Amino acid sequence: MLENHAKLMQFFSSTEEIVGRKKLQKMIYILKKCEVPFEERYQFHFYGPYSEELTLRIEEMCNLGFISEEREEKKNYYQYRYQITENGREFLKHYDMDLPPLHDHIREMNGRSSRFLELVSTMLFFEDLPREEITEKVYAVKSTQNYTEEDIQDGWNFIEKLRGIH
Amino acid sequence: MDYRDEKLSEEKVFKDPVHRYVHVRDRVIWDLIGTSEFQRLRRIKQLGTSYLTFHGAEHSRFNHSLGVYEIVRRIIENFKDRPNWDDEERLLCLCAALLHDLGHGPFSHSFEKVFKLDHEDYTQKILLGDTEVNKILNQVEEGFPKKVADVINKTYTNKLVVSLISSQIDADRMDYLQRDAYFTGVSYGHFDMERILRVMRPMEDQVVVKESGMHAVEDYIMSRYQMYWQVYFHPVTRSAEVILSKILHRAKELYESGYTFKLKPTHFFSFFTGKPTLKEYLALDEAVTLYYFQTWMEEEDPVLSDLCDRFVNRRLFKYIEFNPNSQMNQWMELYKLFSKAGLNPDYYLVVDSSSDLPYDFYRPGEEEERLPIHLLQPSQELRELSRLSDIVEAISGKKRTDHKLYIPLDRLEEMSNRSKTKKRIMEILYG
Numbered sequence: 001m002l003e004n005h006a007k008l009m010q011f012f013s014s015t016e017e018i019v020g021r022k023k024l025q026k027m028i029y030i031l032k033k034c035e036v037p038f039e040e041r042y043q044f045h046f047y048g049p050y051s052e053e054l055t056l057r058i059e060e061m062c063n064l065g066f067i068s069e070e071r072e073e074k075k076n077y078y079q080y081r082y083q084i085t086e087n088g089r090e091f092l093k094h095y096d097m098d099l100p101p102l103h104d105h106i107r108e109m110n111g112r113s114s115r116f117l118e119l120v121s122t123m124l125f126f127e128d129l130p131r132e133e134i135t136e137k138v139y140a141v142k143s144t145q146n147y148t149e150e151d152i153q154d155g156w157n158f159i160e161k162l163r164g165i166h
Numbered sequence: 167m168d169y170r171d172e173k174l175s176e177e178k179v180f181k182d183p184v185h186r187y188v189h190v191r192d193r194v195i196w197d198l199i200g201t202s203e204f205q206r207l208r209r210i211k212q213l214g215t216s217y218l219t220f221h222g223a224e225h226s227r228f229n230h231s232l233g234v235y236e237i238v239r240r241i242i243e244n245f246k247d248r249p250n251w252d253d254e255e256r257l258l259c260l261c262a263a264l265l266h267d268l269g270h271g272p273f274s275h276s277f278e279k280v281f282k283l284d285h286e287d288y289t290q291k292i293l294l295g296d297t298e299v300n301k302i303l304n305q306v307e308e309g310f311p312k313k314v315a316d317v318i319n320k321t322y323t324n325k326l327v328v329s330l331i332s333s334q335i336d337a338d339r340m341d342y343l344q345r346d347a348y349f350t351g352v353s354y355g356h357f358d359m360e361r362i363l364r365v366m367r368p369m370e371d372q373v374v375v376k377e378s379g380m381h382a383v384e385d386y387i388m389s390r391y392q393m394y395w396q397v398y399f400h401p402v403t404r405s406a407e408v409i410l411s412k413i414l415h416r417a418k419e420l421y422e423s424g425y426t427f428k429l430k431p432t433h434f435f436s437f438f439t440g441k442p443t444l445k446e447y448l449a450l451d452e453a454v455t456l457y458y459f460q461t462w463m464e465e466e467d468p469v470l471s472d473l474c475d476r477f478v479n480r481r482l483f484k485y486i487e488f489n490p491n492s493q494m495n496q497w498m499e500l501y502k503l504f505s506k507a508g509l510n511p512d513y514y515l516v517v518d519s520s521s522d523l524p525y526d527f528y529r530p531g532e533e534e535e536r537l538p539i540h541l542l543q544p545s546q547e548l549r550e551l552s553r554l555s556d557i558v559e560a561i562s563g564k565k566r567t568d569h570k571l572y573i574p575l576d577r578l579e580e581m582s583n584r585s586k587t588k589k590r591i592m593e594i595l596y597g
Binding site: 005025 | 320490536569
């Protein structure tokens with residue numbers, strides 16, 4: 001029961017907090033691409049890979065009291081902060097999860113901007129293409145983000161670093 | 167004349183209960199409709215198992231695909247000569263609209279979950295592989311199949327084109343909401359689409375709606391909200407979906423354990439063992455699937471035959487509300503009690519959650535989380551819908567999740583009233 005929810009809670013229990021829904025979306029996608037067996041389905045959206053399933057599961061976990069969500073008013077938008085609750089930790093005790101340790105991955109990703117994680121997740125979305133084509137594709141679908149060649153190289157280095165953690 | 171510009175000598179029309187008529191003038195569109203891959207969509211129901219709840223819901227993905235095509239055709243008519251619109255993209259939009267659901271399989275939601283497949287991958291394979299559809303698209307121009315695939319995959323460079331087919335207010339949703347309302351017979355789901363189409367405006371990378379059309383959009387959002395609870399998330403439909411998933415799990419489990427089926431499930435072999443090839447995938451439609459379910463009713467395995475009988479003869483599981491937080495211990499006790507009662511809890515004790523469904527509400531979301539619906543103000547500024555609409559803001563903040571526990575109540579009732587196990591199960595379930 002709720003194994004996929006439990007996997008996500010394991011993710012939240014591996015960090016103090018996650019700030020921002022966009023960041024959360026991209027982090028789970030990047031972890032999936034690092035062979036962490038999350039099952040949320042992603043599609044490409046305006047701002048890169050996005051999972052409606054993940055959004056709903058997070059909402060369910062908030063409504064069940066497993067995760068706390070705080071809304072903060074920013075200049076022109078809201079931002080959300082997520083933390084696992086005591087109830088969530090209790091629930092997690094019922095599961096014997098077969099997930100790799102996530103602390104290091106999360107720390108690396110938490111240290112980068114959501115704009116950068118959008119770039120990395122977009123590169124990973126096209127990873128079956130040859131590298132030059134991935135670069136072209138990033139420029140084509142992300143023209144408004146004005147990513148530079150250095151950004152893309154930084155993205156590759158970051159992917160390599162994450163995949164090298166285990 | 168180039169194939170892409172060829173017109174039929176007379177316009178063809180399909181009578182349609184939602185849009186009255188679907189108009190086809192382009193030779194390419196007419197040829198695509200005639201392909202075996204597109205005709206196959208007649209044998210895939212749009213609403214999967216909902217027909218077991220709403221007996222009218224027998225409409226197919228074929229009907230819906232024509233509907234989406236027709237809506238996009240009308241939008242493009244309105245966009246002609248407007249700034250930001252490039253009429254060179256017209257045929258691409260029409261093809262993508264028509265073909266956007268091409269990869270759906272039988273009861274696709276459950277199939278995809280159980281066999282870990284993605285219909286979008288198969289849409290891409292049909293568009294780009296050795297298929298009738300691909301041959302037609304290739305005649306338009308070299309690389310055209312890839313363009314159509316990119317639009318459907320939402321990775322096409324021109325995001326305005328993508329947003330016609332896939333966004334928070336797109337032709338896909340506008341068709342299925344109205345069509346599903348019509349065929350289920352519910353009174354929600356209606357909104358003034360003509361008005362929305364009139365106030366849609368093409369911007370550089372998205373479709374927006376003039377602020378004066380806000381009330382029509384509110385109606386659309388309300389319809390989406392109502393349809394979710396009343397139709398898509400109906401607890402009886404979820405019961406059928408639960409049983410369907412369990413049938414597929416059981417058949418796979420039996421196959422893996424070397425069980426000898428009375429009738430070899432030849433069409434399922436590739437689904438059981440890994441990713442089916444395109445040919446294998448296309449060969450399994452709902453008619454074939456239901457044939458197997460009917461024959462599996464006679465199988466020796468009591469779980470498989472019982473589940474198939476339940477699905478075919480609509481003896482569905484009953485449900486109770488369930489809170490995984492406060493009722494975790496009860497669930498664990500029930501799991502043991504069901505085993506004791508001879509009911510395999512992996513098949514007969516099922517928690518189903520709202521996130522198990524492929525439908526969504528409108529959420530304004532966070533900045534750059536997902537593109538929201540934008541209203542175009544007279545000053546040419548864009549504002550997110552819920553910032554201007556109290557109605558949308560009100561329903562965006564509602565609790566929209568739930569969990570239900572599904573059980574075969576008939577089997578429990580058949581147990582002797584003296585059974586302590588039965589007594590305890592009933593106590594936990596019904597107090």
